[in-house]
Amino acid sequence: MENLYGNHYYRLLAFKDDLERQLDKMEQTLEAFCGTNIIDHTMGRIKSEESVLEKCRKKNIEPTPDNIVKGIRDLVGIRVVCTFVDDTYKVRDAIREFNNIEIIEEKDYISNAKPNGYRSYHMIVKNEEGYFAEIQLRTISMDTWAALEHDIKYKKDINVNKDLITAELKRCADELASTDISMQTIRNMINGQI
Amino acid sequence: MKILLAEDTKDLSYAVTVLLTREGYEVDAVYDGQEALNNILTNGYDAVILDIMMPKMDGISVLTEMRSRHIVTPVMLLTAKADIDDRVAGLDAGADDYLPKPFAMKELLARVRAMLRRGTDYSSDMLTYNDLKLNGTDLTLSSNNTVRLSLKEYELMRELMQNPDTPLSTSWLIEKVWKNETDCGEDTVWLYISYLKNKLRAIVSPVSIMGDKGGEFTLTA
Numbered sequence: 001m002e003n004l005y006g007n008h009y010y011r012l013l014a015f016k017d018d019l020e021r022q023l024d025k026m027e028q029t030l031e032a033f034c035g036t037n038i039i040d041h042t043m044g045r046i047k048s049e050e051s052v053l054e055k056c057r058k059k060n061i062e063p064t065p066d067n068i069v070k071g072i073r074d075l076v077g078i079r080v081v082c083t084f085v086d087d088t089y090k091v092r093d094a095i096r097e098f099n100n101i102e103i104i105e106e107k108d109y110i111s112n113a114k115p116n117g118y119r120s121y122h123m124i125v126k127n128e129e130g131y132f133a134e135i136q137l138r139t140i141s142m143d144t145w146a147a148l149e150h151d152i153k154y155k156k157d158i159n160v161n162k163d164l165i166t167a168e169l170k171r172c173a174d175e176l177a178s179t180d181i182s183m184q185t186i187r188n189m190i191n192g193q194i
Numbered sequence: 195m196k197i198l199l200a201e202d203t204k205d206l207s208y209a210v211t212v213l214l215t216r217e218g219y220e221v222d223a224v225y226d227g228q229e230a231l232n233n234i235l236t237n238g239y240d241a242v243i244l245d246i247m248m249p250k251m252d253g254i255s256v257l258t259e260m261r262s263r264h265i266v267t268p269v270m271l272l273t274a275k276a277d278i279d280d281r282v283a284g285l286d287a288g289a290d291d292y293l294p295k296p297f298a299m300k301e302l303l304a305r306v307r308a309m310l311r312r313g314t315d316y317s318s319d320m321l322t323y324n325d326l327k328l329n330g331t332d333l334t335l336s337s338n339n340t341v342r343l344s345l346k347e348y349e350l351m352r353e354l355m356q357n358p359d360t361p362l363s364t365s366w367l368i369e370k371v372w373k374n375e376t377d378c379g380e381d382t383v384w385l386y387i388s389y390l391k392n393k394l395r396a397i398v399s400p401v402s403i404m405g406d407k408g409g410e411f412t413l414t415a
Binding site: 085111112171174175182185189194 | 340342
């Protein structure tokens, strides 16, 4: 990793730690505010050497440390998995208030699901040193779905009927989205919000 | 729009074919009942016009066979016999309309138009309103995104989409969607309305459901 990222590696690690610390703090504040923990878990990672090299090939970038840091915006990746759909937006609003980071881009794949059924809220953020990170917000069921979809995408096994799997995954994604909203609605009803 | 015409009198068949073609329909003309049935089983038609008295297989047998195979394409029967028993037998066998010969071409066209209009209303599995699509085959509701509905959610949405911009009372919905099930009350209707309201928001549709618990609900854009 240090070979690939050079001197940037420890800066990236520090950025990841900083984001995780701020998320931790936010989780405690939100818990105090909402009376319940709205985050199931968070996960941070530095992009693996293999995926960096693959991305360089795709984007036609020569994999030098400086090129990588400038050209790939998800070297630092943070995933926040929430229990309910509305909570993902609460977390988003809280992240917008984070110190020392600038929001570069937001993509709402929850309201605009990808054609394959993928749902998540993506934020690209930049720290004061100019490093990028991608934060993904999703519900537990979106996370489960994405894990399975990821497995299928990288399976080299040709024995599975990919068209069938793809269609079934899309169907499951739409069913899960529907269930997520049903659960949210029931929670709202329990809380006397509707 | 594709129409099958089964009429064994060649002159009449030709005249009707020319007329329907000129109106923009695509016409397959056949001259006996067996051929008619073969065509119905192998092609998709928007409507079928069947003469009752035909060689090999009569029109009512073709119709009965079709309906027994769950083919719901609208059917109009033609016959020289203005016999009441014949008309009743035809309608009971599943005909949508009945036209006694001789008939005016203008009336035939009007009846075909009416039948096609009904046909799309009845058998269409896809309801649309504004940018909203409700698919009855896989129970999905789509706009920007797609979500799959539960059966009751689908049935409720269908009632709303069949009566857009019309206030539907809670009791009417209980009767239509829940068939007056004893354990269904205004709480149930309100929860299901709430599911649909949130699902409409989740697929980012401009369509919404207006109304409050226990009252009337209106689908509106």
